[in-house]
Amino acid sequence: MASDPQVILITGCSTGLGRCIAEEALAKGLRVIATARRLSAIEDLRDKGARIFTLDVNDKPTALKNFAAEAINAFGQVDILVNNAGWLLGGAIEENTPEEVQSQFATNFFSVINVTDAFLPHFRSRRTGTIVNISSQGSYLAGTGAGIYCTTKAALDCLTEVWSKELEPFNIRAVSIILGAFRTSVASSNTKAPTNIIEGYDAAHKFHEDFRKRSGQEIGDPVKAAKRILDLVTMKTEKPLPSRFALGEDAIQLSKKHLKQRLSELEEWSSFGQGTNVDGVVYEGADW
Structure with missing residues (x-):
């Protein structure tokens, strides 16, 4: 007897990548919970077969736990959680008010912890589950003009x-999707x-202005991105998921360039960073 299709829950489905993932998941035969x-922004997804819920990812943990219980009850389980909701705060870091910085972290980082924590007891009890966090190449590039946004994604x-290591004993996987530039609503609305x-x-200021102007001209197709993400997390393979997965030619190439630069800098300054051990103590390596 064939098992029931997996259940995927996606945050931030009103536009952009979240909507594309919901629509592609429905086309793929998955059972979809769209939020x-x-x-009113996602009623059409209900017409296509999704269960839809109102969700503010910045709600208090108690409210999110109640939401998780209702969402799980929709199909009796959740197999894949996609933390997609987010936004971009522009400007130099000094130009961002403390309230704006806190708001950016609240949505892009802390809400991911709170939403995921609401579902982890369910995942742990079933000893299965996949967490998909939508990140950005900005986490590597640390671009001026979007510094706080990039910082939230680096933290993500x-x-x-860490989750990929901590949750492995429960057979729960976690992957951060490091997106390149895709034609979504990020740069516009x-x-x-x-x-x-x-x-x-x-x-x-130039970055922010150019970022806005390029809206709708990015090289990435979000429909193709959604398909690739779903293929990644539903494929039958013994190979573990990467904890960080670059998606998009620009994300791959720019991430490689950045990591090479970081390694070169580390090598250049490594001798200056040594010689700080307690006298007589030799570092023999450590496994984190």
Whole structure:
């Protein structure tokens, strides 16, 4: 007897990649739970066969746990959790107010912890589950003009890698999707300009202006990205998922370039960083 299709839950399905993943998952035969802050934005997904829920990922943990219980009850299980909801705060870091910085971290980082924690007891009890966190090549590139956004994604990548290790004994997988530039709504309606403009941050201001202008001209196709993400997390293979998966030719090439630069810098300064052990103590390596 064939087993029932997997259940996938996606946050931030009103537009962009989240919507593409929901639609592709339905086409692929998965059972889909689509969420958004406004139910009216995803009613068409219900017409296509998805179960839809209102979800503000910034809700308090108690509310998120109640949501998780309702979502799990829709099909009796959740197999794949896609943490997709997010937005981009532009500007130089000094131009971002403390409230804006906290808001950016609240959505792009802390909400991922809280939403995932709400589902982890279910995953652990079933000893199966996949966590998919939507990140960005900005986590490697650390671009001026989107510094806080890039920082949230770098934190998200590290979080995902830790989860991939911590949750392995429960047969739970975690992968951070390091996206290149795709034609979504991020650069148009999902980006916030800085509140304070400070003269002299020319590179940061140019990045934000160019980022907006390129909206709709990015090289990446979000429909193809959605298909590749779903293929990755549903393929039958003994090979473990990578904790960080670069998606898009630009993400792959720019990540390689950045990592090579980081390694070169490490090698260049390594001798200067040595010689700080307690006298007589020799470092013999450590396995984290």
